[in-house]
Amino acid sequence: MAKLKWSRLAWLAVVLVSGQIISSGYVSARELVYTPLPIEQPETVLDANRPLVSYLSKQLKTPVTIRYEKSYEEILRLFKLGQIDIVHLGPLPYVILKSSYPQAEPVAAINEPDGKASYTCAMVTAFDGPTSVRQVHRSIAFSQPLSTCGHLTAGYLLAKYGVKLEALHHEYLGNQDQVALSVVKGNYEVGTMKTAVAKKYANLTLRVIEETPPFPGFVLVANKTTLTPDQIKEISRALLSSSSKDRATLILGRHGFAPVVDAHYDLIRQNMRFSR
Structure with missing residues (x-):
């Protein structure tokens, strides 16, 4: 009888925990991996990206974790291997990735403090x-x-x-x-x-x-190999339709996002000879 009682309690605990997971919206959601560009010191980069990752996790109702990598080459390699779902890239690594991996899908360019998706x-x-x-x-x-x-x-x-x-x-x-x-x-x-x-x-x-001269802006890129079309649309929507209130807690992305116009990156393509 005691064993039966404990079995019922254990079953009830599982039901309650499962109910909490379902109500949170994270049921069966695979944890997504986001990798930032290591432009500055690691702690600065992580501090700047954590609020954005938290925002995306909330909007997607899916856990998102940061995977920090110190090498640009390693970031691109891991993205192609399907170990990174969303990546933050500058225009040169974006152009290089896009030319060698068609599954890279730009979802939003990041505005600078002047409100433009470009920088020098x-x-x-x-x-x-x-x-x-x-x-x-x-x-x-x-x-x-x-x-x-x-x-x-x-x-x-x-x-x-x-x-x-x-x-x-x-x-x-x-x-x-x-x-x-x-x-x-x-x-x-x-x-x-x-x-x-x-x-x-x-x-x-x-x-x-x-x-x-102004270069096209930094861009957030989704991996079509690891993400569904609906997930990619939702990521883009969450960024491009974000309000000033949504962005109030952000550091990276605080000044808003813009649609990615691939033709703007032709300036980088035209000067690739200087990157070698």
């Missing part, structure tokens, strides 16, 4: 560094090979003045914060990064020498 990259130096790109002749620091504000930006700006990137000593430091700090310390003559990141270090005497 900059070549920077310390307070006593060169005053123009034409004067650069020693060394340059990049974050990663596939960063839009890296090899591509440097090649584009240097070519305007007939300076050969191949003639400069260059190294990859992992993220743009590291580039900024190394240039300020005088370890490198110049570096390249997103202009908005450079402005964070103006108080440390980091100085912008020259900026690129």
